[in-house]
Amino acid sequence: MNKKPLIAAAVILLAGAAALAWWLQRTPDARSELVLYGNIDIRQVSxxxxxxxxxxxxxxxxxxxxxxxxxxxxxDIRTLQLRAEQSRAQIAVAQQALARLQTGSRPEEVAQSRSQVAAAEADAKLAQQQLERVQSIGQSTGGRAVSQQDLDAAQARRKVAQAQLENARKAQQLVVTGPRKEDIAQAQAQLEASRAALALLDHQIAExxxxxxxxxxxxxxxxxxxxxxxxxxxxxTLAITDPKWVRAYVAEADLGRIRPGMAARLVTDSHPDQPLEGRIGYISSVAEFTPKTVQTEELRSSLVYEVRVLAEDAGDRLRLGMPATVRIALDADGDAARNGQRP
CATH class of the missing domain: 2.40.50.100 (RNA polymerase II/Efflux pump adaptor protein, barrel-sandwich hybrid domain)
Incomplete structure (x- = not known):
């Protein structure tokens, strides 16, 4: 009997058993590891x-x-700088106007108002004396030496002089009292408006x-x-280099096996032998249908949940949109929910 075929068959069986054992040892148990497929995502700023x-x-x-x-x-800020210079000049004008009102009347102005009052008093006294003289002459002559027109003119001059005296006294009172508080408040408001305009221009220059x-x-x-x-x-458009994450999708059946904070390993096609460390940062609470761009082992439409796996990319190897494989080591029993932890 020829034993060579039996020996060859035995060798083939042993080789197959060894290969199967090696493959089973190399392939992780689905209950101890969850594999997700997704793409690198980053934040951008315009x-x-x-x-x-x-x-x-x-x-x-x-x-x-x-x-x-x-x-x-x-x-180009040349126009803004010219407007700022104009605003500074307006502030200087408003400051001088406010200072004039706050200072009040000068001593020379008060002395001038007193002189005007004295002159008005003298005019009023002279007009009164002229009226009394005309009236005395008219009484002594029985009205023959003074006409009614002269008497009326003297009376009118006295009234005018009295009015001018009253006006001079009121003007002196205004000079002594000084500006009204409303005028000072208005000047202060105008100054603040000029300063606000300058601050706006300075802000525009800074911006x-x-x-x-x-x-x-x-x-x-x-x-x-x-x-x-x-x-x-x-x-x-700026791409923010930190954080970076993998946007992947997990099936509803595997949702209870993961939770935020779990460690993960990220592998890309450009560096298959240099995995990156990561962790689960976000698990969506809303289900959605499998996007067309998602990569899964089962090419069929089903309800999935978005998962973001944050990556530690100190070497800046990951790029926006790059495909990545995420391997998540599960708990000993393969189910996070059994330990009382919820995703």
């Missing part, structure tokens, strides 16, 4: 100038890393400098020097 002036310069290009507070661009709000990488440069900027037109 930066625009707050003003509507012409762009004077832009400092960075696509791909340049930027730090928080770094100057990225500058508007004409575009700065990075956070550490990031320039993803797109959308405008160039000479373009007219506006708050509605972004100049740069």
């Amino acid at each position: 930066l625009a100038f707050n003003g509507s002036e012409r762009i004077a310069r832009l400092a960075v290009e696509e791909g340049d890393p930027v730090k928080a507070g770094q100057v990225l661009g500058q508007l 004409s400098t575009l700065k990075a709000p956070i550490d990031a990488v320039v993803r797109a440069r959308l405008m160039e020097p000479g373009d007219m900027a506006s708050p509605q037109r972004p100049v740069y």
Whole structure:
């Protein structure tokens, strides 16, 4: 009997058993590890100038890393600077007007008002004396030496002099009392309005400098020097390098096996032998149908939940949209819900 076929069959069976054992040892148990497929996602910022002036310069290009507070661009501020100078001049005028009202009347003005009162008193006294003289002559002559017209003229001159005296006294009182408090308040309000206008211009000048709000990488440069900027037109799009996460989807049957904070390992096609550490940061509370772009082992439509796995990417290897595989080590019994933990 030929034993060679039996020996060959035995060798093949042993090799197959060894290969199966090696594969079972290499392939993780589905109860001890959950594998998800998704894509790298990051936050982005669209930066625009707050003003509507012409762009004077832009400092960075696509791909340049930027730090928080770094100057990225500058508007032409010559018009704003001229308006600020005009506002400063208006403030100086308002300050002088307010100081004049707060100081009140000068001693020379008070002395002048007193002199005017004295002159008016003298005129009134003279007019009174002339009237009395005309009346005395008329009484002594029986009205023959003085006409009624002369008498009326003397009486009118006395009334005019009395009115002028009263006017001079009122003017002296105003000079001594000084400006009204309402006039001082109005001048103060005008000064504050001028200062507010200057503060607004200074703010606009400060806002004409575009700065990075956070550490990031320039993803797109959308405008160039000479373009007219506006708050509605972004100049740069920045990609925030931290945090980065994998947007994946977990089936409803596996939802109870994971929870926020669980450790995970991320593998990309560009670095399959260099996995990154991560953790589950967010699990959606709303179910949705499987998106067309999601990568799952079962290509069928089903209800899934979005999961965000935060990645520790110190080497900045991950890029927006990059496919990634997430491996999550489960609890000993393979079910987080059994331990009283809820996703």
